[in-house]
Amino acid sequence: MILISPRYVFVLLLVMGGVYTLLWAWVMHSSRERVEYGEITGGLDVLRRRLFSVIALAALVVFLGTQTILPYQPVRDITVGEPVTVINVTTSQFVFALSNTTIPANVPVEFAVTSVDVNHGLGIYDPDGQIIAQTQSMPGYTNRLIFNFTKTGQHRIHCLEYCGVDHWGMEAFFNVE
Amino acid sequence: MSNSADHPTLPDNYGGVLRFTLVSMTFAFVMFVVMGIFGLSMRIEQSGLLDLLAPEHFYQVMTLHGLSMVSLALLGSLGGFAAVIGRRVTLDLRWLWTTFFFFFTGMMFVLFSTLGGGFAAAWTALYPLPFHGGYAFWGVVGVTIGIGFVLIGLLIYCVLLIRSVSRAHGGIRNALGWPLIFRRTAHQENLTILDVLAMAVAIPGVVCVVAGYIWLIPLWLQASGVVQSIDVLFMKNFDYLFGHLLVNLTIYFAAGLMYFLLPAYTGRPWKLGLAYVLALNSITFIVPIIYLHHLYQDFAQPLGLQVVGQFGTYASVIPVILITLFGGLSQYYHSGIRWDVTTILLAIGLWGWMFGGMAAALDATIAVNQVMHNTLWIPGHFHTYFLLGAVIFLWGFFFFITRTLSGTRDGPRTRYAAVAYGVGGAGFTLVFLASGAFSIPRRYAVHLPEWQAFAMTAVPFILLLGSGIIWIGYTMLSRLTRAWERTKGPVDILLPGGAAHGPE
Numbered sequence: 001m002i003l004i005s006p007r008y009v010f011v012l013l014l015v016m017g018g019v020y021t022l023l024w025a026w027v028m029h030s031s032r033e034r035v036e037y038g039e040i041t042g043g044l045d046v047l048r049r050r051l052f053s054v055i056a057l058a059a060l061v062v063f064l065g066t067q068t069i070l071p072y073q074p075v076r077d078i079t080v081g082e083p084v085t086v087i088n089v090t091t092s093q094f095v096f097a098l099s100n101t102t103i104p105a106n107v108p109v110e111f112a113v114t115s116v117d118v119n120h121g122l123g124i125y126d127p128d129g130q131i132i133a134q135t136q137s138m139p140g141y142t143n144r145l146i147f148n149f150t151k152t153g154q155h156r157i158h159c160l161e162y163c164g165v166d167h168w169g170m171e172a173f174f175n176v177e
Numbered sequence: 178m179s180n181s182a183d184h185p186t187l188p189d190n191y192g193g194v195l196r197f198t199l200v201s202m203t204f205a206f207v208m209f210v211v212m213g214i215f216g217l218s219m220r221i222e223q224s225g226l227l228d229l230l231a232p233e234h235f236y237q238v239m240t241l242h243g244l245s246m247v248s249l250a251l252l253g254s255l256g257g258f259a260a261v262i263g264r265r266v267t268l269d270l271r272w273l274w275t276t277f278f279f280f281f282t283g284m285m286f287v288l289f290s291t292l293g294g295g296f297a298a299a300w301t302a303l304y305p306l307p308f309h310g311g312y313a314f315w316g317v318v319g320v321t322i323g324i325g326f327v328l329i330g331l332l333i334y335c336v337l338l339i340r341s342v343s344r345a346h347g348g349i350r351n352a353l354g355w356p357l358i359f360r361r362t363a364h365q366e367n368l369t370i371l372d373v374l375a376m377a378v379a380i381p382g383v384v385c386v387v388a389g390y391i392w393l394i395p396l397w398l399q400a401s402g403v404v405q406s407i408d409v410l411f412m413k414n415f416d417y418l419f420g421h422l423l424v425n426l427t428i429y430f431a432a433g434l435m436y437f438l439l440p441a442y443t444g445r446p447w448k449l450g451l452a453y454v455l456a457l458n459s460i461t462f463i464v465p466i467i468y469l470h471h472l473y474q475d476f477a478q479p480l481g482l483q484v485v486g487q488f489g490t491y492a493s494v495i496p497v498i499l500i501t502l503f504g505g506l507s508q509y510y511h512s513g514i515r516w517d518v519t520t521i522l523l524a525i526g527l528w529g530w531m532f533g534g535m536a537a538a539l540d541a542t543i544a545v546n547q548v549m550h551n552t553l554w555i556p557g558h559f560h561t562y563f564l565l566g567a568v569i570f571l572w573g574f575f576f577f578i579t580r581t582l583s584g585t586r587d588g589p590r591t592r593y594a595a596v597a598y599g600v601g602g603a604g605f606t607l608v609f610l611a612s613g614a615f616s617i618p619r620r621y622a623v624h625l626p627e628w629q630a631f632a633m634t635a636v637p638f639i640l641l642l643g644s645g646i647i648w649i650g651y652t653m654l655s656r657l658t659r660a661w662e663r664t665k666g667p668v669d670i671l672l673p674g675g676a677a678h679g680p681e
Contacts, residue, residue, distance in 0.1 A: 002544075003548075004547065004548055005548070006548045006549055006552070006554070006613065006614045006615070006616055007614050007615070009539055009545055009548075009614065010610065010611060010613070010614030012539065013536055013539060013610065016535050017531075017535055017536075020528075020531050020532065020535070021528065021532070023506075024506070024524075024527065024528050024531070027506045027509050027510050028509055028524055030509075030510055030511045031510070031511065031512045031513065031514045032513070033511055033513065034511060034512060034513025035511035037443075037445040037446075040507075044503075044507050044510075047503075048499060048503055051498070051499065051503065052452075052495065052499055055494075055495055055498060056495060059491040059492075059494070062491075062542070063487060063488055063491055066487070066542050066543065066544045067484065069544045070483070070543055070544065071543070071544070071547045072476060072480055072483065073476070074480065093309065117305070117309050118303070118305055118306045118309045119303050119306070119409065119413075121550075121551055123551070123618065125616060129615075129616060130548075130615075130616050131548045131549075131552065131616040132548065133547060133548075134474055134548070134550060134551075135474050135476050136474045136475045136476070138409050138410065138475060138477065139305065139409050140408065140409050140410075141409065141410060141475075141477040142477070143474075143475065143476035143477055144476060145476065158618050159618075160474075160550065160551040160552075160618055161303070162236075162298075162299045162306075162619075162620040163306065164236075164306065164309065165233050165236060165297070165310070165311070165622075166232065167620060167622075168232065168618075168620075168621040168622045168623045168624075169623070
């Protein structure tokens with residue numbers, strides 16, 4: 001199971017955004033000197049067409065590539081495997097009720113998540129305080145999240161869907177052993 | 178005296194259109210400042226520096242901040258766009274003022290229902306929270322009526338645009354530039370990028386209103402006891418469909434202001450070619466499906482819709498890059514442009530839109546969203562492309578027209594205000610994004626001690642941003658009276674001879 005690290009995503013943004021920022025600054029700097037538009041429109045048209053091809057191709061490749069790491073059950077059944085245990089999670093304002101607070105490490109487990117009142121979000125944080133998985137908790141539906149914990153220790157759950165005045169304090173803990 | 182005497186190509190009622198623009202943008206700006214102060218108070222609360230807001234008040238302020246910001250930004254962009262498209266087609270003033278009436282009334286409903294009625298279900302008011310939050314009944318009803326009023330205002334404006342622009346070009350298909358696509362003609366007489374944009378955005382505008390009412394009516398039915406409950410997933414889909422469209426429309430209308438302003442400064446036409454027509458038309462069809470990326474964590478949503486959400490969002494990025502960003506940067510490139518508050522704000526907008534767009538595209542990737550959804554990454558990306566993208570285009574345009582209409586000069590240091598806006602805004606939004614990278618949840622009234630340093634870091638940037646906004650605002654508002662007087666005679670927002678920048 002491939003896990004995306006939020007911090008690497010931020011680094012990726014800084015790299016992509018940094019490159020764009022340099023390009024942007026170069027364009028703005030170039031504005032000090034005027035060149036007639038007719039002299040550059042041909043080159044710009046060519047560049048635009050090439051840019052379209054590059055962006056469209058890159059978007060398609062990333063789109064197809066990331067379909068293999070979707071967090072949904074049909075994909076996780078293949079990439080993680082059939083769950084060996086199910087943890088039922090029932091949410092209500094402002095409580096997570098877990099059927100089991102000790103979860104085995106290095107095997108596929110399933111969280112079956114539902115709510116009795118409003119929407120909540122089951123946000124699972126590893127012992128280092130980083131989100132590793134989440135799913136919404138909705139009244140009338142059961143969302144199934146399959147996950148394989150590779151890190152042992154106390155994990156924390158924070159609510160990740162605004163659910164009312166004590167949303168900020170809605171949390172729970174479980175141990176991975 | 179009619180406008181046509183001095184400006185033969187302008188509709189006779191253009192001065193009236195400009196008065197609508199001035200009123201709408203002034204109201205939007207004043208509300209923006211007030212809501213910005215509320216925003217600052219929330220970040221101070223999260224930093225632990227001061228105890229300003231108890232959680233129940235924090236969430237009322239958060240709800241008011243969100244609903245007001247999206248409404249005022251939309252109203253401001255509609256007001257600005259009227260001044261641009263109103264130079265080309267005759268817009269019925271009664272429709273425009275009716276639009277303003279519905280926006281103003283709707284926003285007042287929201288104001289009183291949140292601060293007075295205690296409504297605090299966030300601007301998305303995700304069903305069934307409005308009925309489980311312990312809010313006053315009239316607060317729930319008041320906010321939903323307020324949203325309903327804003328949507329009626331939007332509907333009136335969009336229908337007016339579709340009607341006026343399509344009439345001017347001999348039908349909807351012509352106004353959308355379809356002859357350029359299907360008959361492969363190289364040129365369509367008198368059709369500009371602004372006309373096609375108006376149509377391409379107004380049509381999903383109507384879809385937005387319909388979706389909004391499909392969400393609102395069941396809420397009213399439950400509030401009145403006709404039904405006991407509604408399917409949560411159904412409501413979530415329509416909530417985000419209308420909400421996402423509302424924000425997207427704002428951005429596209431605001432982009433239209435840049436399409437108008439930059440050629441006026443550089444003398445470089447923003448020509449309408451086949452690529453632009455295709456890209457603009459794609460907005461009409463793609464924008465209504467990209468809301469699906471809000472529901473990635475609702476695993477009960479059919480898998481196909483999740484995949485379509487990611488594909489549609491990626492597809493929507495392409496026209497933005499090719500038209501707005503590439504076109505905008507081409508306007509600046511070796512242009513010899515004069516740097517004033519407007520051109521600085523627009524340049525910052527070209528940075529913020531792209532930077533925020535990158536953060537949004539990353540989050541629209543399902544595998545990334547799994548670890549980013551509803552962290553502070555989300556307000557990070559939308560504040561970047563809203564505050565430093567769409568909204569900054571609005572204030573750039575508002576600054577431009579108040580200066581041109583009033584015929585006043587800028588002080589030598591006014592440009593520093595625009596720089597303060599950009600630097601403060603960039604710092605403020607980057608802290609949000611970094612907070613998301615460290616998994617800090619959004620919409621938390623109280624932050625854990627280890628999270629508070631992020632909010633603390635944001636505060637000085639917000640103060641810098643605020644100082645820029647206040648400075649720009651003071652300059653704009655002090656010119657309003659003279660600008661208003663000018664609209665009573667023959668008037669244009671472009672100066673004779675095509676000079677855009679006005680007196681030195």
